[in-house]
Amino acid sequence: MKIEMELNEITRTHDLMCQVGHNRQIIWKRNFIFFLTGLFFLVLGSCGIGEKSYPEQVFERVALNGNKIPNGFKRHFNEIRAQLKAGSLTIVTQKNEVKKVGAVAYVExxxxxxxxxxxxxxxxxxxxxxxxxxxxxxxxxxxxxxxIYKVDFPRIAKMIDEGKPDVEIDAAIAELDSNKGGIIDEKFNAVHDLIIPYADKHGVEYKMLNMP
Known part of the structure; x- marks a missing residue:
């Protein structure tokens, strides 16, 4: 079965060399991957036909779900603070009600x-x-x-709710990026180096698009 996927370089215009532990250099390989025909396969799956092959399932659960892994954390908290300041930080409750919340509740x-x-x-x-x-x-x-999402995010969100100075919050975010961002990059690249050749070998079709 032909599955079309697209890899977008959404945050970099070129490979970024970054330092990760013991001064070892790695190349940033973060791409954004998504089904071009996702709705089509969702419908087929619900009808019990068009089931994905094992290689397609592996690629989907590893590469596609990997889209959610962040390239840095600052943007998340900047958006949270901006929405909170504007009074527009909300969640949808289990009763489908829109509710204004603080940073901790939003992160949770x-x-x-x-x-x-x-x-x-x-x-x-x-x-x-x-x-x-x-x-x-x-x-x-x-x-x-x-x-990180279960421990570090609530910790920084609590700082926001407590009204800590922006400089203090920014320092906590920068520390998180500095201490754990490179480790994420290294783990991501290790997976990338295996999953892409595996997909190529088993005919999982995708398109690569380098964004300007």
Whole structure:
């Protein structure tokens, strides 16, 4: 089955060299991947036809779900602070009601459980000799970022709700990026170096588009 996917360089115009632990250089390979025909496959899946092959499932659960892994954290908190200041920081409750909330409640609603389903789906996927390393590295990557969303995000959100000075909040965000951003990049690149050749080998079709 032909599945078309597109990889977009959404944050970089060229490969970014960054320092990660012990002065070791790695190349940033972050891409944005998505189904061009996602709705089509969603409908087919619900009818029990057009089921994805094993390689397609691996690519989807590793590469597509990897889209949610952030390229830095500053943008998230800048948006939260801007919306909070404007009085437009809201969530949709279980009763489908729009409710104004603080930063902690917003983070708990939008980020804390973001990777729960992705981690569960990876654990449920059959591990084969060819994919064992891919799935192990992907699970490690998702779990690492998941802990940032569950621990570090609420901590900084609490600083926002407590009215800490922007300079203090910015310093906490910068520290998070400095301490853990490079580790995320390294884990992401390790997965990228395996999942793309695997997709090519098994005919999972995608398009690569370098954004200006």
């Amino acid at each position: 609603n939008h980020y804390v459980r973001m990777f729960d389903a992705d981690i569960k789906s990876l654990k449920e996927l059959e591990s084969k000799a060819e994919t064992a390393q891919i799935l192990t590295l992907a699970l490690d990557m998702f779990t690492y970022v998941d802990q």
